[in-house]
Amino acid sequence: MIATLNITISLAAAFQGHLLRTAGAHSAINMAAELSTSINIKEPRWDQSTFVGRAKHFFTVTDPRNILLSNEQLEHSHKIITxxxxGVVSPGLTEDELWRAKYVFDSAFHPDTGEKMILIGRMSAQVPMNMTITGCMMTFYKTTPAVVLWQWINQSFNAIVNYTNRSGDAPIxxxxxxxxxxxxxxxxVATALGLNALTKHISPLFGRFVPFAAVAAANCINIPLMRQRELKHGIPITDENDNRLGESTKAAQxxxxxxxxxxxxxxxxxxxxxxxxxxxxxxxAFLKKFPWMSxxxxxxxxxxxxxxxxPLCCALFPQKSSMSVSRLEPELQEKIRASHPGVERVYFNKGL
Known part of the structure; x- marks a missing residue:
């Protein structure tokens, strides 16, 4: 299992290295002069209006190597970005180093609260944690105790991830x-056990899909409940210049x-x-002889x-999501049109 994890992290590292190499064309210029303070690090390095740009961004965000960073490295990146x-540029800082610091910073600190996130709740922990939990969930799915154990472990992990990556700065x-x-x-657990009972008299192949059905059902329950405060009270919305305009439940939905x-x-x-x-x-014959390798x-x-x-599914929707003012709650529409008459779209962090 350790070897498998190393292979997976190596694959992610290869992608990360490729992205940083292709994006580093200006590093030689940066070495020759002090770095400009006009780089917009509030936004990702790549164009987020396109799927390709978002994919490059999330391949960097979900890089498993980020979970191996020490507190000193995280604090160093925090200082560079802060x-x-x-308007203060660290001596000798290059543009590549600035962007690397930004992604290290973003990997560990919540975008709305600024708090350091729980280690296993960070997006960089998604691949190693999910591959272990999901792999075991799909291997040990035939007995009731195994179903209960692994669904419980999976939902415990999901609860931590959903809390860590919630949108907004309101406490839960x-x-x-x-x-x-x-x-x-x-x-x-109920979905998994119910489907297991139904699949006992059909092909064993269908039984292997029971964990997925249970996970899908749980996501439909876990995420809205974990973020129920947002559905009741709304999430922060801003204009395109990050000026806060209020809180919207429609945006939360x-x-x-x-x-x-x-x-x-x-x-x-x-x-x-x-x-x-x-x-x-x-x-x-191999797995019949060595069933423990399954x-x-x-x-x-x-x-x-x-x-x-x-990363590809994280990239399906922009992290900084938006909606038309006309789709907001009527009272919020009136408030925005009265105080900011030129605003037609509002923006918000959708969470992950």
Whole structure:
């Protein structure tokens, strides 16, 4: 399993290296003169109006190597970015180093609250954590205790991720966290056990898709419940210059819907492709002779799929999402038109 994880991280590292090499054409110029303070590091390095630009951005954001960074490295990047935003350029800083610091900063600190995020809740932990949990969930799905254990572990992890990557800067109460966690775990376990019972008399191949159905159902429960405060009170909305205009529940509904779709599609390749491969491999002599290899192989297959699915599905919708003022709540529309008559679209962080 350790070897599999290393291979997966190496794949992600290769993509990261390629992206940084292709984006570093101006580094020689930066070495010759002091770095300009006019680079807009509030936005990602690549054009976020295109899917390709968002994909490049998220291949960097989900780079698993970021979880190996020390607190000193994180604080160093934090200082570079904080100073740069105040017009102070670290001596000898190049543009590539600035962008690297920004992505390290973004990988560890919440965009709205500025707090350092829980390690396993960061997007850079998605591939190694999900490949392990999902691989085991799909390997040990036949018995009730195994279903309950791995669905519980998966929803515990999802609860941490959903809380860590929530949109907005409003706190979530312990009771809200507890309700979301218990509801999602119950829903996932009930779905998995119910489908397991239905598939006992049909092809074993269909049984391998039970974990995916349970995960999809749980995402539809877990994410809205974990972010229920946003649905009740709204999330911060701004104009294109980041001037805060208020809080909108309509924006929260759009943001959460997009996240649910992304999460389900993110899980799809890793939970849909390996079942066919494993169903074929387990009929071969190798796995019949070494059945204990089934779990590591399954984890590896899931990890390979997640290396691509995680950033590509994160890129389906812009992180800085937007909507027309005319789609906001009527009272908020009136407030914006009275105080900012020229604003036609509002922007918000959709979360991840």
């Amino acid at each position: 100073d740069y935003r105040q 109460s312990v009771s809200q966290l507890g309700t979301a966690y218990v509801s999602a775990t119950t829903g996932a 759009q943001a959460i819907s997009q996240v649910v779709v992304s999460r389900i599609l993110m899980a799809s390749p890793g939970m849909a492709i390996p079942p066919f491969l494993m169903n074929h491999l387990e009929k071969k 779990a590591p192989i399954q984890v590896g297959l899931v990890g390979f799929c997640l290396v691509f699915a995680t």
